[in-house]
Amino acid sequence: MVTILIDDEPAAIIELHGMLRKKHPNLLVAGSADNIRDGLQKIETVKPDLIFLDIEMPGGSGFDLIRQLKKGNRPEIIFVTSQSNYAIQAFSCAALGYVLKPVEWKPLAEAIGVAEERIRQKNNEQRLETLLENLKTSDSSKKKIGIPHDRGVEFVPAGSIVYCEGEERYTRIHLKEDGTRLSSYAIGQYRKMLADHDFYPIHRSILVNRNFVKRMNRAGELELTTKKRLTVSRRRRAEVEAWLKAD
Structure with missing residues (x-):
């Protein structure tokens, strides 16, 4: 799977990239970005199968990035976050994958395994739309x-x-x-x-x-x-x- 890492912390990108290279050689990390604008450009160029996405970043949140992705061609997403229970609950309700910072081996492997299966199912559009709809209503x-x-x-x-x-x-x-x-x-x-x-x-x-x-x-x-x-x-x-x- 072609993968992109999007996180505003360079150390976090380096660490995650190393973990993927060591334990998940089936993932090809084709680039990274530290803000929403560059992340969107990278996605448009590379067209990845999977994105590891942080939530809070300069110029907008990971949710803002999702809103700007072209519908019908959104990649699978694993959120990498230190966010509150509210965000984690939002991911769970929409059946979206996430791992908590600092990233540990076992949760990472589980999230990747689920992502691989969901890429085969091709149902991530509905899950992402559900997330965005849930975030809009109180x-x-x-x-x-x-x-x-x-x-x-x-x-x-x-x-x-x-x-x-x-x-x-x-x-x-x-x-x-x-x-x-x-x-x-x-x-x-x-x-x-x-x-x-x-x-x-x-x-x-x-x-x-x-x-x-x-x-x-x-x-x-x-x-x-x-x-x-x-x-x-x-x-x-x-x-x-x-x-x-x-x-």
Whole structure:
């Protein structure tokens, strides 16, 4: 895969380039840039398959660079960042790859492996558009959540998810009007993705959207607007009661 590194820290580019050369010789690093303008020019010239992209840089953010890429011909992107949980959650919701600074070998290898598979699937346009759409809205119910499965990635509004149910290493997503989806992500991933979307783990394997909860009955069950009843873990009942009463 032809690759470009875009980061305003020269030391970070040198370090990442060395790691790729040593452990990932299948990646051809065809250039680098330390700002958005030069990065866009390099992308236009080289037409890479993959970009390692920092977020905060002179002249604009990595998100600004994505907005300026020509639609229909955007490369796969792995974000390399020391950004806050907000940015990381945005990447996760849009099913985009990222590694945290300082870059470590194992997360880097995992991100590259996923990127290689996604390049074969050719679905990065939808993921990047989802990221940009999510960044534009403050309504958490309208932000879209990626559901990776064996046919690629499907995106649904967070507000359409009634609850998530862990099934071993997978997660069953229960939607308001469109049945269920089996995601290849474990339930822990959805806890992170939905942390700011008014969801709560009522059990170690069940995550519920408060907007679909009618009440908690005396038996310790949540009664949902869909007529479904979910049992709350005994040790979490007080926490769930407080969550339901919170503004």
